[in-house]
Amino acid sequence: MNNKELYKKANNQISADEKLKRKVKNQIFENKKHNNPMIIKFVNVLAVFVLIFSIVWLYMNKSNKQDQIETIINPHMASQEKSLPKIGSKENFIEMLIDSEEKQDNLLQTENLESSNILKDFYMQTNEQVPGVSEADIVKTDGNYIYYIAEKNLNIIKTDTLQVIKKINYMEMFFMPTQMYLYDKYLIVIGEKIDGSVQNSTAYYDIAYMGDTNIIVYDVAEIENIKEVRNIEIEGYMLTSRMVDDTVYLIINNPITINEQTKSNEDMLKPTYYDSNISEEKLFIDFSEISYFPGEVEENNYLILASFSLEEENKLNVEAYLGAGSIVYASKENIYITKPQFENNIIKTTKIYRFALKNKKAIYEADGEVPGSLLNQFSIDEKDGYLRIALTKTEIAQSEQKIKNAVYILNKQLNTVGKTENITEGENIYSVRFIGDKGYIVTFDQTDPLHVIDLSSPYAPTVLGVLEIPGYSTYLHPYDENHIIGLGQEVLNDGEQFTLGGIKVSLFDISDKMQPKEISTASIGQRGTHSESLYNYKALLFSKDNNLLAFPITVMETINNETKITLQGAILYDISLENGIIERARINIENLEENEIIRRFLIIKDSLYVCTTKGIVKLELSTMQEVNKIKF
Amino acid sequence: MYGMQKSKEEYMEFLIEKYSNMIYRLALARTKNKEDAEDVFQEVFLKINKKMPDFESEAHEKAWIIRVTINLSKNIFSSSWMKNTFPLEDEIKFEDEKEQEIYFDVLALPIKYRTVIHLFYYEGFTIKQIASILKTNENTVKTRLLRAREKLKSRLEGGFND
Numbered sequence: 085m086n087n088k089e090l091y092k093k094a095n096n097q098i099s100a101d102e103k104l105k106r107k108v109k110n111q112i113f114e115n116k117k118h119n120n121p122m123i124i125k126f127v128n129v130l131a132v133f134v135l136i137f138s139i140v141w142l143y144m145n146k147s148n149k150q151d152q153i154e155t156i157i158n159p160h161m162a163s164q165e166k167s168l169p170k171i172g173s174k175e176n177f178i179e180m181l182i183d184s185e186e187k188q189d190n191l192l193q194t195e196n197l198e199s200s201n202i203l204k205d206f207y208m209q210t211n212e213q214v215p216g217v218s219e220a221d222i223v224k225t226d227g228n229y230i231y232y233i234a235e236k237n238l239n240i241i242k243t244d245t246l247q248v249i250k251k252i253n254y255m256e257m258f259f260m261p262t263q264m265y266l267y268d269k270y271l272i273v274i275g276e277k278i279d280g281s282v283q284n285s286t287a288y289y290d291i292a293y294m295g296d297t298n299i300i301v302y303d304v305a306e307i308e309n310i311k312e313v314r315n316i317e318i319e320g321y322m323l324t325s326r327m328v329d330d331t332v333y334l335i336i337n338n339p340i341t342i343n344e345q346t347k348s349n350e351d352m353l354k355p356t357y358y359d360s361n362i363s364e365e366k367l368f369i370d371f372s373e374i375s376y377f378p379g380e381v382e383e384n385n386y387l388i389l390a391s392f393s394l395e396e397e398n399k400l401n402v403e404a405y406l407g408a409g410s411i412v413y414a415s416k417e418n419i420y421i422t423k424p425q426f427e428n429n430i431i432k433t434t435k436i437y438r439f440a441l442k443n444k445k446a447i448y449e450a451d452g453e454v455p456g457s458l459l460n461q462f463s464i465d466e467k468d469g470y471l472r473i474a475l476t477k478t479e480i481a482q483s484e485q486k487i488k489n490a491v492y493i494l495n496k497q498l499n500t501v502g503k504t505e506n507i508t509e510g511e512n513i514y515s516v517r518f519i520g521d522k523g524y525i526v527t528f529d530q531t532d533p534l535h536v537i538d539l540s541s542p543y544a545p546t547v548l549g550v551l552e553i554p555g556y557s558t559y560l561h562p563y564d565e566n567h568i569i570g571l572g573q574e575v576l577n578d579g580e581q582f583t584l585g586g587i588k589v590s591l592f593d594i595s596d597k598m599q600p601k602e603i604s605t606a607s608i609g610q611r612g613t614h615s616e617s618l619y620n621y622k623a624l625l626f627s628k629d630n631n632l633l634a635f636p637i638t639v640m641e642t643i644n645n646e647t648k649i650t651l652q653g654a655i656l657y658d659i660s661l662e663n664g665i666i667e668r669a670r671i672n673i674e675n676l677e678e679n680e681i682i683r684r685f686l687i688i689k690d691s692l693y694v695c696t697t698k699g700i701v702k703l704e705l706s707t708m709q710e711v712n713k714i715k716f
Numbered sequence: 717m718y719g720m721q722k723s724k725e726e727y728m729e730f731l732i733e734k735y736s737n738m739i740y741r742l743a744l745a746r747t748k749n750k751e752d753a754e755d756v757f758q759e760v761f762l763k764i765n766k767k768m769p770d771f772e773s774e775a776h777e778k779a780w781i782i783r784v785t786i787n788l789s790k791n792i793f794s795s796s797w798m799k800n801t802f803p804l805e806d807e808i809k810f811e812d813e814k815e816q817e818i819y820f821d822v823l824a825l826p827i828k829y830r831t832v833i834h835l836f837y838y839e840g841f842t843i844k845q846i847a848s849i850l851k852t853n854e855n856t857v858k859t860r861l862l863r864a865r866e867k868l869k870s871r872l873e874g875g876f877n878d
């Protein structure tokens with residue numbers, strides 16, 4: 085490394101500390117608020133004292149400890165302060181220009197693709213939170229074939245004929261598939277390793293059984309001859325995963341068992357993994373490779389971040405941390421892992437760790453903390469390097485619980501830069517969605533207020549408008565930039581009390597941010613009506629091009645004092661700004677077997693594929709007529 | 717106008733987050749003293765807040781802030797009567813010994829040399845840009861850079877003859 089680089093690297097380790105920044109902010113902003121010159125003088129005098137005090141304090145605290153902390157923290161802070169890359173040479177410059185022209189062309193092409201629904205290869209699958217960040221699911225399609233995990237088997241079905249091309253039964257392999265990704269010619273099946281002892285017991289059927297993580301990668305280029313090309317095992321159960329471009333990221337919790345036996349055998353305490361691309365042996369992560377977060381070593385758990393690429397010959401990258409994760413959010417640039425911190429059985433604060441996705445690896449860069457707890461992954465969103473978080477604070481004052489909701493905005497270092505705390509009091513958050521520079525939060529006590537929060541300035545988020553309507557949404561889905569769809573629960577008021585009704589779909593107009601409006605609603609069923617989509621966004625299908633909203637449903641109705649299931653299937657709504665929400669079809673699968681329910685929907689070309697736990701039904705989109713169906 | 721879509725307060729917040737490290741690093745390279753660098757740091761932001769120029773572009777904004785930092789760190793008579801007497805070498809520790817050496821070798825140069833070295837090698841400005849920031853001509857910058865390099869070379873070679 086030359087001297088120039090060394091000088092750069094040295095400088096990158098120096099940074100203005102947060103105290104100094106805060107001091108200058110106080111000077112600037114305090115002065116403005118107090119216009120009284122006497123107060124300014126007083127503040128100045130005070131500031132001098134504070135300054136002297138802090139200098140003395142600093143002076144007295146010049147210990148090695150401080151230096152150590154700085155060198156640990158600064159490289160991360162500095163990494164975001166990189167100077168811009170240089171063009172370097174004329175040749176490079178020309179190449180860059182050509183490159184950008186090509187990119188523009190590509191951009192135009194994809195725009196066309198998205199706006200056209202008559203394209204032959206058009207297909208629609210897993211409902212995902214962030215565009216460009218794939219989420220694993222039980223069904224995937226490439227347009228020609230449907231890959232579907234049902235009844236613990238992998239079924240590969242030809243889309244046009246619904247013919248089952250292949251069925252893989254994993255029972256013998258001690259493997260329980262749970263979800264998949266599809267990337268180019270690779271099918272990545274993720275599941276749990278089944279311990280031989282539980283294979284035939286009820287634990288095998290118990291969803292709560294958490295075996296070690298096992299991944300099988302297939303080459304499906306020749307569908308008649310699919311090949312297993314890679315096998316990966318990681319000790320611990322998978323929390324979640326994401327795929328960005330060609331790289332799959334896995335987030336795994338691995339509980340550590342500390343007892344006399346493991347204490348005497350060091351290897352039993354180490355996290356292990358296996359990758360057929362590396363060796364036939366199980367590999368141990370050495371203690372020298374395991375990181376921990378200073379001051380938080382209370383967890384008897386390893387948090388494992390593993391990643392592998394599908395594009396090139398590579399080894400599984402595994403990073404182990406002493407810690408644990410719960411709610412995970414990922415953008416194309418970062419994975420954020422949160423961990424609730426309890427105090428007196430209440431989630432007092434939530435820790436957030438940021439891992440940057442660089443060179444096909446997730447690398448720890450920063451951590452921070454916000455008060456309160458989060459609802460789910462939609463409580464978090466990243467935009468322009470800022471993280472927006474909707475949270476609920478529960479405080480106990482005089483043995484009474486007080487609930488307050490807030491939105492916090494954090495910078496890359498995960499320091500809070502802005503917040504708004506006056507959302508509602510005494511109500512829990514039921515759903516959150518951040519779209520562009522707005523945030524939408526549904527809270528509920530007896531009515532459903534939809535709050536619109538302006539986030540255009542990360543430093544000063546503000547509540548703009550509130551809409552109060554009966555019921556509440558548990559999932560918010562963007563319709564377009566001025567409209568959102570809410571899916572939730574109907575709440576009835578008979579004048580005396582509130583009771584839960586059926587399921588309600590709302591279309592909100594949010595173009596006037598100060599006054600959001602509910603422009604159309606539809607409800608179905610009565611108390612007891614349920615849909616997986618209420619709490620699992622992957623089970624819902626929304627296609628703006630087809631004006632279609634579909635979700636599985638079990639409808640309960642009371643007719644002549646008798647409460648019974650009147651529909652076990654799915655409901656499809658026509659949803660548009662012109663006509664609002666209109667019921668288009670109900671799918672009541674004939675000869676429905678016991679416990680057969682609809683799990684997912686796919687749109688491929690002009691057909692709707694309804695995936696049930698036991699088969700697939702193909703419908704023509706325009707008429708909703710059944711074309712074909714299959715039972716596994 | 718560039719930057720004016722934000723309110724003044726938001727804009728100040730934004731500038732503080734964006735330029736803190738840049739200002740602090742340059743101020744430290746010039747003053748060679750943490751307290752002085754911190755003073756310069758605060759002065760720079762107070763000055764921006766007071767003046768609030770209409771920047772035409774990000775490049776203009778950055779160049780203006782660099783110039784203010786340079787001006788305010790010109791004649792630092794530390795007003796603090798509790799001036800820290802620790803040498804900077806004891807206060808800043810780098811990850812690597814070599815980084816430590818080169819950093820303090822640069823800091824050992826006369827102020828006008830270490831300034832151009834910092835702007836050229838660390839901030840990545842061109843000679844033309846440095847000339848405009850320092851309100852001088854390009855040849856002066858070139859000469860200073862050349863001298864600075866020569867001095868560094870002799871120091872480094874003298875220090876690390878293998």
